[in-house]
Amino acid sequence: MSAAGCIFCKIVAGEIPATVVRRGDGMLAFKDVNPQAPTHLLVIPTHHVASLNDAKDPQLLGRLLGFARDVARDAGVAERGYRVVMNTNPDGGQTVFHLHLHLLGGRPMTWPPG
Ligand code: 5GP
Numbered sequence: 001m002s003a004a005g006c007i008f009c010k011i012v013a014g015e016i017p018a019t020v021v022r023r024g025d026g027m028l029a030f031k032d033v034n035p036q037a038p039t040h041l042l043v044i045p046t047h048h049v050a051s052l053n054d055a056k057d058p059q060l061l062g063r064l065l066g067f068a069r070d071v072a073r074d075a076g077v078a079e080r081g082y083r084v085v086m087n088t089n090p091d092g093g094q095t096v097f098h099l100h101l102h103l104l105g106g107r108p109m110t111w112p113p114g
């Protein structure tokens, strides 16, 4: 089920172009249009869930994380390391309200995040 006007649902539907790196198991991984690291991928469920607060299915969250782990391996960042981030609602920095993980790698990350 897609949400009207949702950018990521449009990417799933092929209505907006994106560089897809992996698809399957109800998930999609594609390059972030405004990368913050040498590897910056977005990992999403293909059906619309607005945010972590709206994710009622713990199995979906588990599959999303496992999918991101596999994407990290295929992107070649697994051994050196990477970061997964899920921004939630305004204080979390969420700007696109379709559940997504950021997968960031290819450089050392700093802590704390901004
Ligand atoms: P958020 O701020 O919600 O955690 O992350 C949304 C991310 O989506 C941002 O990093 C932003 O660069 C990315 N983004 C927004 N619009 C598009 C788009 O049309 N295509 C792609 N590939 N990424 C997008």
Ligand code: ZN
Pocket: 002, 003, 006, 007, 008, 009, 010, 047, 048, 049, 097, 098
């Ligand atoms: Zn959506």
